[in-house]
Amino acid sequence: MLIGEVSKAAGMTPKTLRFYEEQGLLPPARRGPNGYRQYGDDSVIRLDFIARGRAAGLSVSQIRSILAAREAGNAPCAHVQDLLAGQLAELDLKIAELTALRAGVAASYEAVAAGNPSACDQSRVCSYL
Amino acid sequence: MLIGEVSKAAGMTPKTLRFYEEQGLLPPARRGPNGYRQYGDDSVIRLDFIARGRAAGLSVSQIRSILAAREAGNAPCAHVQDLLAGQLAELDLKIAELTALRAGVAASYEAVAAGNPSACDQSRVCSYL
DNA sequence: CTGCACCTTCCCCTGTGGGGGAAGGTCAAG
């Protein structure tokens, strides 16, 4: 299969596949006599895995480390579990940060809504923010 | 005051002040005979306002629009209120997205934790993700 | 005179995951 076909099957663009190859998520593709990349069905499976990892918010380098473990002959499950645990911790942190920010913004919003624009201190640009 | 002094008073770096000037958040500074930027106390007040806006997650261009309204002689309160409302909506959306992602990642994490690594399908890289 | 701390402009760099588009080769169909 050519790159366009495979990328379509995986729901990606040819650019993305070349990028993944360059980033080490895909092994360097076999080339046809014309220099075109040649792919087998296994590539689609690998790309699906990559897509699942991306959907879980894993970075390219994290996914690369999983694939490297699999290539080394180990079941990468323990490593995947570690990465997902880290991802959960990061998500919890980000959600907490955004929630705190939201609270502060909500307070400012209330202050502005309750304020009197004509009493807004010009020298402070806006008294209520 | 020179740029270093003002930036310190505002808790910023000189680089940031030059950046804000370039971005139109600060008017072009008066220059001394040596070409150095000269600031008055009002600059610190303006920078404090900018910092409050940034702390509320407003972008540079949003803050610029507030300052432009104030410069045009209008109390920017209504505009500030609109921007904060938009910011709240964006934060709610982001929090919802991250929460949904977190749920998906948690489900994958449970699956990996409950799975048997030696039964992990090699051809799928990892059956549990 | 020499250091040192400050200032100036200028241009590139950061992280992330690709996208845009140029210049050129290849292949099958009409």
Place this chain on the structure above:
DNA sequence: CTTGACCTTCCCCCACAGGGGAAGGTGCAG
């Protein structure tokens, strides 16, 4: 023969808010 759809490499581009550092001017103290 040409058209169109592929493919190749190459290099630059995006958001975002600055940071790093070079090369050079300025001002004051010792």
